[in-house]
Amino acid sequence: MLWSALLPSPLDGTAPRTEATQRALATWALQFTPRVALVEEAVLMEVEASVRLFGGQRALRNRVLGEGRELGVAQLAWAPNGLAALALARAGIENGFKRPLDALLDTLPMAVLSAVHPHRLTLERIGCRTLGDVRALPRSGIGRRFDQHLLKALDQAYGFAPEVHEWMTLPDAFEERLELMARVEQAPALLFGARRLLRLLSGWLAARRAGVTAFTLKWAHDAMRARAAGEGGEITIRTAEPTRDIEHLCRLLAEHLARVELPAPVGDLVLVATEVQPLHDVSASLLPDALRQGEKLGLVLERLSARLGPQRVLRPVLREDHRPEWMCRWQPAALPLPRLSASATDLPQPGFVLPAPLRLLLRGHRPLYEGELLLLLGPQRVEGGWWDRVGDEDRMRNVVRDYWVALSPQAGVLWVFQTRQGWYLHGHFA
Structure with a gap:
């Protein structure tokens, strides 16, 4: 198993650690593993199942250490169990895997184990200075003279007994x-x-x-x-x-x-x-995304809006309107995009729309634009706007049109429509 112990401290390093500081750090640690526990003044994480997710032990260690230092973590340690990691953190030792655990713990001072504190003076009088000295005492004598809690803590730290922790739960609000x-x-x-x-x-x-x-x-x-x-x-x-x-x-x-x-x-x-x-998070690659390729347009627009003012940075957004002139509107870039319902159309849509439709001449019953137009696809009926009033005027922007995709001998593919008044050019295809 792989455990990490984090010892939080305030920003100035002088005031005592607070429960709020410890809980805030534990909430942050829940992004690495759901097994986070508050043990005395430390935050313990069991991260064995998270190593591959974060790119290996070294990558996980570097991220926890880098972000943890910014949050005021005074000491970090790794060990095969939680109590051993806490003891190493108190002793200022980070890596608990370079040597066998029992050999490493035996050299630590007694104070790194909280269960020793009630009996520290007595143990010092009989010559104990390290955890190894305490462990060398007869177990039966420790149990009779002190208490079973000390033996249990020693067994848990050395990996001979299981640990039981109460896991933190993620707050619903931040x-x-x-x-x-x-x-x-x-x-x-x-x-x-x-x-x-x-x-x-x-x-x-x-x-x-x-x-x-x-x-x-x-x-x-x-x-x-x-x-x-x-x-x-x-x-x-x-x-x-x-x-x-x-x-x-x-x-x-x-x-x-x-x-x-x-x-x-x-x-x-x-x-x-x-x-x-x-x-x-969506990735189209089978390999991990090691580098972020540039910055998204939305993030750039948000920064510009914050600097210049929200009304000075606009972007076009679609509206649920089939009329091409009013299908798009401008809004501040910092506002979220509206959610549109899915819509289907039988005709391809042009890349360029004229500011106002251009009425076409006719030859017989065929429209002309740099030659006689050949109707390729259509018609597609677009009707609506009875609700859209023109300013303070007593009229509506109601339209009834039949759109076609047409081919001009000189101008290429066009977007035209027909009404009772005649034929109009409304857009060009790129």
């Missing part, structure tokens, strides 16, 4: 608080603490296989503030599609914080995931 090391007076500087909260959010989202489409960062002003400053403020960030990419979320938050002015210093931050949606 809301984490962080007390800043110092009071912050400029809004962009809040990103340092917010990044730690976003890292926790990313782990929570990964464990849920979800992405966030909106999150809110709240801040509380210092108690010694002017009354007009208020108790605090907040900012809500929205994304066009679900994501848990922490780098993108940090860049997006930085753009918004750059336009915020703080009326008073800030001492506390709270991050809340307000909108969460399922996020399914």
Whole structure:
């Protein structure tokens, strides 16, 4: 079995560890394995079944260590069981597989095992300094003079007895608080603490296989503030599609914080995931995606919208309307795309549509456009618009058209339609 022990610490490294810090780290660790337990001051993970999923032991170790350091992990250790990993972490030893476990544990001081603490003074008086010294004592004497809990802990740490843990459950909602090391007076500087909260959010989202489409960062002003400053403020960030990419979320938050002015210093931050949606990772390759090839267009548009303003970055979106002139509209790029119902058409659609239909001349009953048109496919009836009023006028944009795909001797493939008033050119095929 492969176990990892994480010892959390606060950002400044001086205050005692808190239960909130430990639970926040455990929530983040649930992205690596569902077997996460809180044991005394540590977070234990059983990751044997997750090694292949994360690319091997070295890749998993590097990711846990890299992200864990950012979250304030003071020490990390790996061992064949949880109690041994905790003892190694307390001793400052990371790798519990380089030597046989019993030989490695025998050299550790007694203090690394919590079951020794009630009897430490007595054990020191009889000459015990290491776990090996305690284990060398007669088992019957340990059981009579001390208690069975010490023997049980020794057996579990050395792998001779099974361990029983109460596994953590993933919270249904995400809301984490962080007390800043110092009071912050400029809004962009809040990103340092917010990044730690976003890292926790990313782990929570990964464990849920979800992405966030909106999150809110709240801040509380210092108690010694002017009354007009208020108790605090907040900012809500929205994304066009679900994501848990922490780098993108940090860049997006930085753009918004750059336009915020703080009326008073800030001492506390709270991050809340307000909108969460399922996020399914899809890969078309049989090989793992080692590198991300570029950045998605949606992420770039979100950053531009945050920098320039949402009304200055627009993109076209489809509407559920069969009339070509009103099938597309422009909306702020930061807003999510509307969900459209599937629709089928018998005719191919043109790549270019004229701003206004062009009426065609006729020769007999055949339309002309750089020669006589040959009708290839059609007709396709498009009818609707009785609900669409033209501004304040008392008329509607109701249309009744029969569309055709036609071939012109000079202009190529065209998109034309016929009404009671005649024939019109409406588009070109690329």
